[in-house]
Amino acid sequence: MNGAIEYFKAVTAPKREQTDRMDEEGYVVCGICGERKQQEIRVPESIHPSGRWRVPTACRCERMRAEAYERRIVKQEGIAHRKKLFLWSELPRGAHTFSEDDQTQRKESAVCQKYAAQFAEMEKRNIGMMLYGGVGTGKTFLAECIGRALCEQGKRVYFLRATDLLSDIKSIPEILYKAARSDLLMIDDFGAQRDSKYASEVMHSVLEQRRKVKKPLLLTTNLSPETMRRETDLDKKRLYDRILEMCPVCLYIKGDSRRREIAEEKKREAQRLLL
Ligand SMILES: [Zn+2]
Known part of the structure; x- marks a missing residue:
């Protein structure tokens, strides 16, 4: 006792x-800070005959130091967590962000930014979106921006290239698992995948998996909704109907081909430098 x-x-x-x-x-x-670093508490007389004893307590500076430390830890954990989400997403390492947007497609970009900002609502209501338009119009650019923004929000995104769907590097069970597990499934360049019965079966399984969990799908494609609706091939029609049902928002990305624009600019620059 003593x-x-x-x-x-x-x-x-x-x-x-x-x-x-x-x-x-x-x-x-x-x-x-001028605050006391001790406070008096009641203790048994065996500790002190007065029945009182002074014990240390944190002054304001110490409390602030402890809070700052706590915040730093939380922030570091947040950064590590977002890094993990980004790796899980399989977005390309140099995936673009809205801050890099050159605003050539102001309206379309604004819709995409809103989609990311209001994602909680999109998720709750299971509202998917389809970005369609010609090659090199910046559909993938905008999809990447949405993906990055959601990773920053701590959301689980899965970026799946349609062309990778049947490459040997990817295992179908893993794709199906991630398609079900992600908060947003993104299928990039739909329609560019190999045109085979098997390919359309796999794609159908992915979409079916997604539909079951009732979570949104974001798709980029060269195919317009009209083309999809007019399709007569039954296998394709089945896929397209599912997509149109899962993506009630169809956003046309017209963009004067971004890649062509960059190439033109380079050409002008080269001429200016060399001629
Ligand atoms: Zn102090």
Whole structure:
């Protein structure tokens, strides 16, 4: 028992730092914030005959230091978590962000930004979106921006290239697992996948998996909704109907081919430098 009392007295003994001072009642006071670093508590008389004992307490500076430390830890954990989500997403390493958007397609970009900003609502209502338009119009660019923004929000995104669907590097069970597990499934360049019965079966399984979990799908494609509706091939028609049902928002990305524009600009630059 005596050992315990000695221990209690040792750990509650006042620790005075150089900047600390004593006030008129003999409490240790922080010389920086002016708050007491001790408080009196009731103790059994076996500890002190007065029934009172002063124990250390954190002054404002110490509380602020502890809070800052806590915030730093939370922030570091957040960064690590978002990094993991980004790797899981399989977005390309240099995936674009809205901050890189050159605003050539202001309206379309605004819709995509809103989609990302209001994703919680999109997710709740299971509202998918289809970005369609010609080659090189920036559909993938916008899809990547949405994906990046959602990773930053702590959302689980899965970016699946339709052309990778049947490559040997990807295992179908893993694709199906991620298609069901992600908050947003993105299928990039739909329609560019190999045109075979098997390919359309796999794609159908992916969409079916997604439909079952009732979570949104974002798709980029060269095919317009009209083309999809007019399709007469039954296998394709089945896929297209499912997509149109899952993507009530169809956004036409017209863009004067972004790639062509960049090429033109390069050509002008080269001419200016060389001729
Ligand atoms: Zn202080």
